[in-house]
Amino acid sequence: MTGPHPGEPGAANPGTPPWWRTDVVYQLYPRSFADASGDGVGDLEGIRAHLDHLSWLGVDALWLSPIYPSPMADAGYDVSDHRDVDPVFGDLETFDRLLAEVHARGMRLMLDWVPNHTSDQHPWFLDSRSSRDSPRRSWYLWRNGTPDAPPNNWLAQFTGGPAWTWDERTGQWYLHLFLPEQPDLDWSEPAVREAMHEVLRFWLRRGVDGFRADVVHLIGKDPALPDHPPELVGTNIVHSHDLPVTHELLRGIRAVLDEFPGDRAMVGEVNLRSPALVAPYHGVGDELHLAFNFLPMLGPWDADFWRSTISDTLAALSAVEAWPTWVLSNHDNPRHRTRYGGSEERARAAAVLLLTLPGTPFLYAGEELGLEDAVVSPEQRVDPGGRDGCRAPVPWTPDAGHGWPTQPWLPFPPDAAARNAATQRADPTSVLHLYRRLLSARRGSPALHRGSWTAVPAPDGVLAYERRADGDRRVVAVNFRDAPADLPLAEPATVQVASTGRDEGAAWSGTLLPSEAVVLVPTPT
Numbered sequence: 353m354t355g356p357h358p359g360e361p362g363a364a365n366p367g368t369p370p371w372w373r374t375d376v377v378y379q380l381y382p383r384s385f386a387d388a389s390g391d392g393v394g395d396l397e398g399i400r401a402h403l404d405h406l407s408w409l410g411v412d413a414l415w416l417s418p419i420y421p422s423p424m425a426d427a428g429y430d431v432s433d434h435r436d437v438d439p440v441f442g443d444l445e446t447f448d449r450l451l452a453e454v455h456a457r458g459m460r461l462m463l464d465w466v467p468n469h470t471s472d473q474h475p476w477f478l479d480s481r482s483s484r485d486s487p488r489r490s491w492y493l494w495r496n497g498t499p500d501a502p503p504n505n506w507l508a509q510f511t512g513g514p515a516w517t518w519d520e521r522t523g524q525w526y527l528h529l530f531l532p533e534q535p536d537l538d539w540s541e542p543a544v545r546e547a548m549h550e551v552l553r554f555w556l557r558r559g560v561d562g563f564r565a566d567v568v569h570l571i572g573k574d575p576a577l578p579d580h581p582p583e584l585v586g587t588n589i590v591h592s593h594d595l596p597v598t599h600e601l602l603r604g605i606r607a608v609l610d611e612f613p614g615d616r617a618m619v620g621e622v623n624l625r626s627p628a629l630v631a632p633y634h635g636v637g638d639e640l641h642l643a644f645n646f647l648p649m650l651g652p653w654d655a656d657f658w659r660s661t662i663s664d665t666l667a668a669l670s671a672v673e674a675w676p677t678w679v680l681s682n683h684d685n686p687r688h689r690t691r692y693g694g695s696e697e698r699a700r701a702a703a704v705l706l707l708t709l710p711g712t713p714f715l716y717a718g719e720e721l722g723l724e725d726a727v728v729s730p731e732q733r734v735d736p737g738g739r740d741g742c743r744a745p746v747p748w749t750p751d752a753g754h755g756w757p758t759q760p761w762l763p764f765p766p767d768a769a770a771r772n773a774a775t776q777r778a779d780p781t782s783v784l785h786l787y788r789r790l791l792s793a794r795r796g797s798p799a800l801h802r803g804s805w806t807a808v809p810a811p812d813g814v815l816a817y818e819r820r821a822d823g824d825r826r827v828v829a830v831n832f833r834d835a836p837a838d839l840p841l842a843e844p845a846t847v848q849v850a851s852t853g854r855d856e857g858a859a860w861s862g863t864l865l866p867s868e869a870v871v872l873v874p875t876p877t
């Protein structure tokens with residue numbers, strides 16, 4: 353952690369970049385991190401018991417996927433009570449204890465906040481659904497129609513069917529961009545805005561450092577709810593999901609965070625898949641602090657793809673003075689090692705890239721062990737969106753139980769006898785130790801955590817760049833090819849970190865092994 357904690361002196365020191373620009377954030381999927389209660393599902397006490405792993409690794413901030421009471425139709429992204437903890441994870445007391453211990457270790461904690469929809473079991477929706485005259489009818493998007501014709505052509509995520517469900521009792525349709533169990537809130541209703549702001553205040557008062565805002569670009573809606581152009585039905589990138597009114601709503605949300613001392617921050621899931629479309633969601637420093645950049649999670653392992661993604665991202669965000677984010681894996685997409693063909697060498701090189709780009713990196717629990725997605729049989733499937741593979745439990749030990757007191761809710765990822773925290777901690781050549789060396793190199797180098805980025809000429813299939821701040825410099829080179837590549841530099845350099853562990857501390861040889869990546873410290877003569 354490089355910035356002070358909320359309330360500590362210096363939180364607003366103008367010369368120091370805020371923590372959310374310099375920290376490395378680690379996403380934890382609570383169901384799958386560690387189980388203390390022995391019911392096969394991870395929980396907050398399990399997280400607390402493994403904070404040593406995270407401090408030793410050297411991450412700065414934790415983001416927990418939803419921990420609120422939920423019927424779990426969408427693994428907690430269907431919230432039925434915003435101000436409590438689901439019993440499967442613990443309770444408010446265990447949460448407070450976890451938060452205190454995270455802070456005591458000098459780390460920060462962000463929660464997932466789900467503003468676009470609630471569970472259909474949330475008291476707000478039960479009330480809204482009870483009658484057309486309910487005072488909360490206007491909290492959700494109810495529309496007239498007939499049972500055979502939904503009000504527009506929008507499709508729901510995960511079901512592929514209409515984004516509308518007909519309510520027999522009250523004879524209207526309600527909108528749900530996700531499952532029917534996740535009705536969309538109507539943010540044009542002032543009482544909804546106030547209620548959701550109060551949810552933020554509830555957790556901010558408890559001391560959380562910020563939030564990851566789930567599909568936050570969807571909260572603004574054109575009240576006419578017009579049809580999507582037919583060719584865009586079923587995609588995320590439609591005008592109706594990118595409206596001016598959303599920016600007004602985001603300014604209101606930001607004002608709530610700004611009521612609290614200590615740089616509370618929000619990173620938004622703005623899934624518009626283009627840096628130019630996402631950039632405006634930062635406003636003029638009065639909307640989101642950060643927004644996810646999902647392009648790398650969707651693109652190939654290819655030098656040209658990365659070169660153009662990096663320069664497009666930097667161009668779009670610097671135009672609005674916003675700060676980039678980088679993410680390779682999360683709970684919604686196949687893990688990057690799986691996407692990159694299962695190769696450990698590529699997964700290692702990708703770690704070098706992720707932790708040396710200009711912007712805030714987000715790690716996803718288990719990537720530091722080089723995990724691939726679990727193979728989940730049809731009988732073991734839980735998620736209606738088919739995302740179980742990347743949500744498999746984290747293996748802690750080499751034995752058959754892998755540190756879980758009972759069989760967990762999903763199968764373990766492949767090769768857990770070797771890809772587990774204990775085995776890799778004992779092996780200095782492991783992926784885990786590579787992540788630790790990278791995190792330490794990053795922390796110790798102003799160039800890496802906040803410096804400029806310039807491409808360095810490199811042969812085909814190699815991406816090389818220089819980072820520079822306050823006289824501190826690093827050159828990073830990533831070989832995307834499965835063949836060696838020469839990268840002579842104009843000046844001598846020392847290898848600080850190599851994805852293969854080769855030659856660290858020695859002079860740069862000028863040659864990258866297949867799928868190797870290095871962090872070099874130039875030593876001007």
Ligand code: GLC
Binds near residue numbers: 429430621683684
């Ligand atoms: C986001 C979450 C995803 C969830 C969806 C609906 O995309 O990351 O897991 O299913 O929103 O809340």
